[in-house]
Amino acid sequence: MADPSSYRPKPGEIPEDPGVYRFRDQHGRVIYVGKAKSLRPRLSSYFQDLTGLHPRTATMVTTAASVEWTVVATEVEALQLEYTWIKEYDPRFNVKYRDDKSYPSLAVTMNEEFPRAQVMRGPKRKGVRYFGPYGHAWAIRETVDLLLRVFPVRTCSAGVFKRAHQIGRPCLLGYIDKCSAPCVGRVSPEEHRQLAEEFCDFMAGRTGTYLRRLEAEMHEASEDMEYERAGRLRDDIEALRRAMEKNAVVLADATDADLIAVAEDELEAAVQIFHVRGGRVRGQRGWVTDKVEHVATPQLVEHALQQLYGEEWGDEAGAGGTGGVPREVLVPTLPEAEAALTDWLGERRGSRVSLRVPQRGDKKDLMATVQRNAQQALALHKTKRASDLTTRSRALEEISEALGLDSAPLRIECFDISHLQGEDVVASMVVFEDGLARKSEYRRFQIKSFAGQDDVRAMHEVISRRFRRYLREKEKSGGWVEESPESEANGNGEAEGAGVRPGEAVHGETRSAETPHEETHREDAHREEDGRPKRFAYPPQLVVVDGGAPQVAAARRAMDELGIDDVAVCGLAKRLEEVWLPGDSDPVILPRTSEGLYLLQRVRDEAHRFAIRYQRGKRAQSMRKGPLDAVPGLGETRKKALLKHFGSVKRLRTASVEEICEVPGIGRKTAETVLAALAEGGPAAPAVNTATGEIIED
Known part of the structure; x- marks a missing residue:
């Protein structure tokens, strides 16, 4: 360094x-x-x-x-x-943009004696006019097939053209009038070039004038009683209109514009571009990039403009096509070098170019559509990257090498703390196995031992509770714990946590308030049908915490206190994207293009999302508290079980201690606490279903 x-x-x-x-x-x-x-x-x-x-x-x-x-x-x-x-x-x-897929374009080789219309991919060549890019090559072929009736330009390869010239007989397209057959001299080079130029003009959006001219010729032929010629012109007009219908009209007829949108996260960005010519979307393309350098959205837009228009050769390469510089370039935010870019684009076009952010109307609405496409492209790119087996294997190997592990961490657990200014402190645990999320193993924790903005202390508590639970299960099973059945999940496939507090029944035993400290915290785990909590699955090879050196030290200290020495720990600091190991004064720096760093970021972001979701739910729930919320030590799972068993709080209030003890997971002491709390609330308290927040009527 x-x-x-x-x-x-x-x-x-x-x-x-x-x-x-x-x-x-x-x-x-x-x-x-x-x-x-x-x-x-x-x-x-x-x-x-x-x-x-x-x-x-x-x-x-x-x-x-x-x-x-x-x-x-x-x-x-x-x-x-x-x-x-x-x-x-x-x-x-x-920043290096790369195409998120290979887009084909319609190319017309105006640099040849007899220009040829063809599907072309890859870098652009000088003297060739491009239209597109299109989503699929078959879309280009369908459009060309319709237009060849009116503009019978050459579409054959050089070999086919040469052979037809040698034998003096055109190919099939020449016989069915979908090629003017310049190979056998039916038209001169000048006449064929004129056809190619008219073809390019039509593809560039100058359709109205040409259609009006054909309609005038059709009416003239009809008046002269040349009905066969009038019929051919009528069919030509219909073919051209069908070709035009393949492109959606989105803006005014005279609008030529490119719309650029950007979707980004900490590590990657996706750019989507819509090419509008003559008011119609003529093409679409997209790029993705790894954010190796620190770039904001204005810089991403600037690089996108350089990438898009730096490949062109001005009017010679793409004038009139979607590859040339249009009159308007619409962007989500103006780049820092706005004046220089505007001048540069004007030089590329040969006339003034408007670079601006759409503020209202149809252009703003279309920009919103382009933005949605950019977000979908980024999500699709991430999904493909995460689902690729080879990429996941490489990511796990890179993590193993960077952290000095003996083997690839096939099971990774990540923990994150979330709160709102010290209130409703919660934590999340997400699980990735073989590089994929295992949502049935997610867990949620509610921090009850203290309140305040102390993420380090909260992390110590959560790690202690998770591995203390593991040690108890290991002791009961006499060895490593086999994986438990998959936990029930909510509608999003995310596991719902439940816990125990002093005085609650666990495995048929009632905990007293004098239980040791490690037993006084709520253990967030799923429950079987009888109300007993399900076990955690087998232990991870790697624990990741959201944070830097302090959070990592707290997690390592919690494991050391429990005698856990065979589980690796690391932290990922969100702002710096640095990997921290226990006891190291300097972080481990993974390359920005590293698949291992990408996987760690996905794991960390998923833990953060899961914690935020739980914390927001806690806040929303606190705003609609019911009578059972006043019962100390009664968690959400057992509140739901009580309401499900009795039907309403009113019926629960009139029940006896023995009847309440019949509910799975409810001990005698808890039942007495429930009745005492409900009696203090008085008969006027409404019956509330805490699962939905609705008042329950008998």
């Missing part, structure tokens, strides 16, 4: 002009390329105290060993040079 001060240039050496800079590592490889309107303040910002830098930026400057820069005349030139260098050097700390 290099010290940035060792290669920091003197302030007077750095010019104040616009320019592009490159950071190189000790081997001379370019690891980051950036641009600046003024080089001196931008480069100076990298050489401040490391604690003031974003962690990803700090990682970059400590990996670098030198920095160099190139001065240019304008910010637009800096933008162009930055894109060129990113493509040339492929620096590891720059």
Whole structure:
């Protein structure tokens, strides 16, 4: 790890002009390329105290060993040079978009003597006009097949064209009038090129003028009693209209625009682009990227614009098609270099380009649709990445190597603490087996030993309770605990927690208030049909806690107190995305592209989501408390069991202690406590179903 001060240039050496800079590592490889309107303040910002830098930026400057820069005349030139260098050097700390799938386009090879219409993928070539990209190649072929009736341009390969020219006989398309057969001289090169240009004009959205011209010719032929020609023109018009119907009309007829939306999380971002030409969605494409460097949404938009329009050759490559720069570019937020990007896009188009955020009307509505597509693309990408067996295996191996484990952690348990300003402190435990979530094994904990914002103390309590339970079950079974039947789950497949408190019946025994400390906490576990709690499954190979060194130390201390020394512990700090091990003063840094880090983040985020969901439910429940909520030590599971058994609080109030003891999980002392609490509430207290919050009538 290099010290940035060792290669920091003197302030007077750095010019104040616009320019592009490159950071190189000790081997001379370019690891980051950036641009600046003024080089001196931008480069100076990298050489401040490391604690003031974003962690990803700090990682970059400590990996670098030198920095160099190139001065240019304008910010637009800096933008162009930055894109060129990113493509040339492929620096590891720059955003690199990659297509989330391979999109085909309709290409017309205007650089050939006889232009050819074909399906084409991959990088764009000079002199070829592109339309699309389309979702499927068959959609292009259907459109071309309809248009060939009116614009019979060549679609055959070079080999087929050459053979037809040699034998003097066209292919089948030439005989059925879906090709003008330039191979045998039916049309001249000039006439065929004119057909190709009309084909491109129609695909570019200039459809109204051409249709009106065909309709005028049809009426003229009809008046001249050329009915066969009029019939052919009528069928041509119908074919063109069917081809136009394949693209949805979303905006005004004259609208040419590209709409760009971004969906992102801590590690990845997805970009979706809708190409609108002539008011119709002519194409769609998408990218995903790993956020190796620290980038905000404006920077992601800037990189997307560079990626999208940097590949083009202006009007020659895509004018009129969806690949060229349109009159309007609509984005979710304006990039920082808005003026430079607008000028750059204007140069690419050859005329003024409007770069803006839609505020109202149809364009804002369409942007919302593009945004939904971006979110779905990100979710789909994550699902595919998580479901791939090879990727999951590699992730577990990377975690094992990074943490120094003897084997891959096939079972991972992650714990997170959640509260609202110290109130309703809860915890969650999520389980991943073989890299996949095992929701039937999720558990929820309610922290009752203290209140306040002390995540470290809460983490110690939760880890202690989880493994104390494991030790008791291990002692009863005489060894490792076999996996229990899958727990019941709620509608979302997430397990509902239940617990025991002093005075509750557990396995047929009643706990007293003098039970030792470790027995006084609620144990959140599922219950069998008789009300007894189900067991935890077998122990994990790795425990992950949401937090840094303090939370990890608390978890390790809890295990040490219980004599657990065969379960590894680590923590993942959300802000820094650093992996912490017990007793280490420095974190383990996994590469941003690491599948192991991606899996740990998924596990941590799932624990956070599950804890937040439980905590919000607790808050909502506290706002509609019923009479049974005043009973000390009575958990949600046993409250539901009581209401289910008696039907209402009113009937429960008139029951005897013996009748209440018939409810599974309710001991005599608990029954007496329930009756005493209900008697204090008085007969006027409403009967409330705590499961739904509704008043129960007899």
